[in-house]
Amino acid sequence: MTDSNPAQLVPYVTGGAFLLAFIFGAVGNRTHFCTMGAVSDWVNMGDLSRMRMWLLAIAVAILGASALQLAGVIDLSKSIYPGPSFTWLSYIVGGFLFGVGMTLGSGCGSKTLIRVGAGNLKSLIVYVFLGIAAYMTLRGVLGAFRVGVLEKAVITLPAGQDLPALTGMHRAVLAAVIAGAILVFVYASRQFRSSFDYTLGGVVTGLVVVGGWFVSGYIGHVAEDPQTLQEAFVATNSGRMESFSFVSPMAYTLDYLMLWTDKSKIRR
Numbered sequence: 001m002t003d004s005n006p007a008q009l010v011p012y013v014t015g016g017a018f019l020l021a022f023i024f025g026a027v028g029n030r031t032h033f034c035t036m037g038a039v040s041d042w043v044n045m046g047d048l049s050r051m052r053m054w055l056l057a058i059a060v061a062i063l064g065a066s067a068l069q070l071a072g073v074i075d076l077s078k079s080i081y082p083g084p085s086f087t088w089l090s091y092i093v094g095g096f097l098f099g100v101g102m103t104l105g106s107g108c109g110s111k112t113l114i115r116v117g118a119g120n121l122k123s124l125i126v127y128v129f130l131g132i133a134a135y136m137t138l139r140g141v142l143g144a145f146r147v148g149v150l151e152k153a154v155i156t157l158p159a160g161q162d163l164p165a166l167t168g169m170h171r172a173v174l175a176a177v178i179a180g181a182i183l184v185f186v187y188a189s190r191q192f193r194s195s196f197d198y199t200l201g202g203v204v205t206g207l208v209v210v211g212g213w214f215v216s217g218y219i220g221h222v223a224e225d226p227q228t229l230q231e232a233f234v235a236t237n238s239g240r241m242e243s244f245s246f247v248s249p250m251a252y253t254l255d256y257l258m259l260w261t262d263k264s265k266i267r268r
Contacts, residue, residue, distance in 0.1 A: 013235040016215035031201030035108040052186040053202040059182040060206025066175035074217035082162035089153035109246030135251035212243030
């Protein structure tokens with residue numbers, strides 16, 4: 001969208017994000033959608049149903065985001081993810097710590113938020129400390145270690161680190177192949193097919209991710225900010241288009257609550 005005053009788009013972006021988050025929370029609570037739950041069910045009980053639901057969400061998100069890209073509605077290359085710097089050590093260490101943390105916290109970031117909404121006090125404590133640790137890693141004492149040590153281990157990929165760039169395949173073909181293979185695996189299970197909740201959780205979560213790209217990448221997109229004369233994406237912390245994540249937003253929420261009246265924190 002284009003608006004002469006980007007600030008006027010902020011309520012639409014934040015309102016759209018809230019609506020999508022509300023939908024995800026309601027469906028996630030009903031279907032028990034959780035990354036840790038998917039892994040623990042598989043490891044402890046040999047039950048792949050929630051893992052299949054998680055994979056179904058990925059397939060729907062791939063197809064939906066690729067459709068928006070191919071239709072020219074958004075440009076995913078303008079997000080923070082497909083950049084040329086492949087910080088492999090950060091991914092390994094971060095993934096390991098996230099796995100340990102969500103096990104100790106009895107759930108992933110999204111499940112923590114859902115439980116906080118349901119009044120779970122343990123999850124409230126997890127939320128607070130997760131947010132603090134995230135902010136320390138983004139801008140605090142742990143950020144120095146992240147930038148000075150972890151992100152020094154980097155592989156530069158000139159074409160970007162997204163799969164279409166790495167493989168040379170057309171985005172539509174690659175999306176169809178990957179999502180198609182996932183869907184075949186997901187619905188090969190009779191137990192999964194017999195439960196509507198599994199399909200509901202996977203499809204809705206995937207569509208929420210797609211909705212996030214649409215809200216930030218289309219509704220919040222300004223081709224030329226009248227103040228900077230540059231392209232802008234309003235109401236995002238990165239200044240670029242974003243979709244849903246569940247760690248850094250906790251840090252920014254704590255920051256927002258603690259500095260509520262600080263006018264310098266107001267973003268367009």
